[in-house]
Amino acid sequence: MSTANKTIHFTLNGRPVTAEVAPHHTLVELLQNQFNLNGARESCAQGLCGCCTVLVDGKSVSGCLYLASFADGTAVDTIEGVADGVALDPVQEAFIEAGAFQCGFCTSGFILMTKQLLDAHPAPDDDQIRHYLAGNLCRCATYPEIIRAVKLAATKRKTVTA
Amino acid sequence: MIPFEMLEPKSLRDATALLDADDPTIRPLGGGTALMLMMKAGVFQPSRLVSLRSVEPRYSTITVNSDGSFNIGALAPLASLEHSADIHKHLPVITRTMQVLSNVRVRNVATIGGCLAHGDPHMDLPPVLISLGAKVRVIGPDSERTIPVADLLTGYYETQLAKNELIAELIIPPQNGKRSVYLKCTTRAAHDWPALGVAVSVAGNRDGLSEAHVVISAATERAQRVEQASALLVGPPANDKLFKDAGEAAASAVELIGDSQGSVPYKRQLVRVFVERALRQAIDGGITQ
Numbered sequence: 080m081s082t083a084n085k086t087i088h089f090t091l092n093g094r095p096v097t098a099e100v101a102p103h104h105t106l107v108e109l110l111q112n113q114f115n116l117n118g119a120r121e122s123c124a125q126g127l128c129g130c131c132t133v134l135v136d137g138k139s140v141s142g143c144l145y146l147a148s149f150a151d152g153t154a155v156d157t158i159e160g161v162a163d164g165v166a167l168d169p170v171q172e173a174f175i176e177a178g179a180f181q182c183g184f185c186t187s188g189f190i191l192m193t194k195q196l197l198d199a200h201p202a203p204d205d206d207q208i209r210h211y212l213a214g215n216l217c218r219c220a221t222y223p224e225i226i227r228a229v230k231l232a233a234t235k236r237k238t239v240t241a
Numbered sequence: 242m243i244p245f246e247m248l249e250p251k252s253l254r255d256a257t258a259l260l261d262a263d264d265p266t267i268r269p270l271g272g273g274t275a276l277m278l279m280m281k282a283g284v285f286q287p288s289r290l291v292s293l294r295s296v297e298p299r300y301s302t303i304t305v306n307s308d309g310s311f312n313i314g315a316l317a318p319l320a321s322l323e324h325s326a327d328i329h330k331h332l333p334v335i336t337r338t339m340q341v342l343s344n345v346r347v348r349n350v351a352t353i354g355g356c357l358a359h360g361d362p363h364m365d366l367p368p369v370l371i372s373l374g375a376k377v378r379v380i381g382p383d384s385e386r387t388i389p390v391a392d393l394l395t396g397y398y399e400t401q402l403a404k405n406e407l408i409a410e411l412i413i414p415p416q417n418g419k420r421s422v423y424l425k426c427t428t429r430a431a432h433d434w435p436a437l438g439v440a441v442s443v444a445g446n447r448d449g450l451s452e453a454h455v456v457i458s459a460a461t462e463r464a465q466r467v468e469q470a471s472a473l474l475v476g477p478p479a480n481d482k483l484f485k486d487a488g489e490a491a492a493s494a495v496e497l498i499g500d501s502q503g504s505v506p507y508k509r510q511l512v513r514v515f516v517e518r519a520l521r522q523a524i525d526g527g528i529t530q
């Protein structure tokens with residue numbers, strides 16, 4: 080049996096990168112151990128909480144359930160790539176203005192999911208927000224503020240694109 | 242997780258040759274969402290995984306045929322079914338079921354093949370697909386066969402597949418105006434799996450049904466058709482009394498499992514209520530397909 084490492088190439092937050100991965104390594108482990116990106120972090124390790132959310136080819140995945148080798152040839156985006164230099168993304172601004180976090184552990188996941196949510200539903204109602212974010216947990220229970228932040232972000236995005 | 246070997250064949254047929262009919266430590270890998278959980282928990286320790294992610298792209302496509310039947314490649318992610326306009330048009334029960342299946346990230350990665358091969362009786366799509374009369378096309382190193390989804394699932398996490406057989410595609414026959422509903426009852430157990438799933442599919446109206454399929458899952462060791470209920474529904478006026486009788490027939494026919502989601506008597510009552518409710522919704526809900 081060969082458990083050999085594999086060399087993979089992918090785009091990480093817009094930059095081409097190369098990494099050596101073992102077959103059993105997860106995407107979160109790869110991002111943390113080889114790229115020092117700690118925004119996606121493992122909490123439940125079961126796909127339920129969303130703290131490990133990253134985007135692969137523009138689609139959200141749970142980095143804890145996603146093998147690192149799957150990233151070969153893809154474009155991976157993490158929370159670290161969301162701001163444009165020092166200018167925050169409207170979703171990030173909205174989370175700060177709405178006070179949509181306490182400890183912040185879940186926030187990177189919620190922000191990435193909210194960006195996806197607003198791509199799918201530019202003006203979501205409460206039901207759509209709750210449904211879309213049902214796979215993200217906040218142990219500090221800032222859910223009411225998160226819903227407000229998503230709506231605020233939707234308005235900010237409209238102003239940006241208008 | 243412990244180290245293992247990972248192979249990435251370029252064709253589905255080649256993948257079957259890398260599996261081993263006699264070695265349970267070698268398994269195919271679709272989206273990996275279920276396998277990752279099992280590997281992390283240590284209940285599955287593979288020596289080799291055969292990733293299907295690089296096989297021919299046609300195994301990821303959704304095709305609607307002129308008669309309204311569907312061929313869906315085993316590697317199609319659940320999200321592609323969720324967002325398919327053709328599925329929404331012809332099989333809206335699948336679109337609706339996706340709304341209550343797991344979360345966005347899992348649906349983005351999990352495949353329909355993995356969903357059917359996993360054999361967990363709590364899953365949402367197998368009962369729906371059984372009620373629609375769906376089949377799977379299965380290939381082995383030098384074999385090919387087509388199995389109804391109802392027969393694929395043989396027990397708790399058990400299927401009819403040999404260890405070197407792969408699901409190649411899902412085939413859903415034309416529904417010709419049948420109406421279908423899936424309901425699940427979640428009892429706020431810690432892991433959120435349902436205590437009961439009920440899928441029904443009927444042809445006809447309040448004057449009488451010409452076809453009826455009742456499928457129970459989650460409370461049983463596998464998703465299964467309840468022939469006693471289906472048979473009773475065909476023919477007589479489809480009134481609330483008939484639906485109640487069908488619920489009663491289903492409740493006494495199925496063998497239920499008591500667990501943290503509910504006791505056997507509790508689940509029996511759920512079967513009565515949910516079968517009746519699903520049938521009423523199918524007839525009155527105006528949900529055609």
Ligand SMILES: Cc1cc2nc3c(=O)[nH]c(=O)nc-3n(C[C@H](O)[C@H](O)[C@H](O)COP(=O)(O)OP(=O)(O)OC[C@H]3O[C@@H](n4cnc5c(N)ncnc54)[C@H](O)[C@@H]3O)c2cc1C
Pocket residue numbers: 125126127144268269270271272273274275276277278293315316341342343344347350351352353354355356357358359363364365366402406407408409
């Ligand atoms: C957080 C979380 C929540 C979930 N919630 C729900 C829910 O609410 N409802 C629900 O229905 N399900 C739920 N699931 C289960 C989910 O539907 C399954 O994990 C998923 O469908 C498995 O698909 P996969 O492609 O990831 O399979 P994999 O993990 O790749 O494989 C699963 C099994 O199928 C085998 N396999 C894979 N592809 C094939 C093939 N083509 N031919 C033969 N065998 C194959 C594998 O060897 C393995 O034994 C949840 C899962 C997670 C992680």
Ligand code: FES
Pocket residue numbers: 120121122123124125126127128129130131132141142143144
């Ligand atoms: S750590 Fe991945 S979803 Fe919770």
Ligand code: FES
Pocket residue numbers: 179180181182183184185186216217218219220221
């Ligand atoms: S802010 Fe603490 S977990 Fe969400």
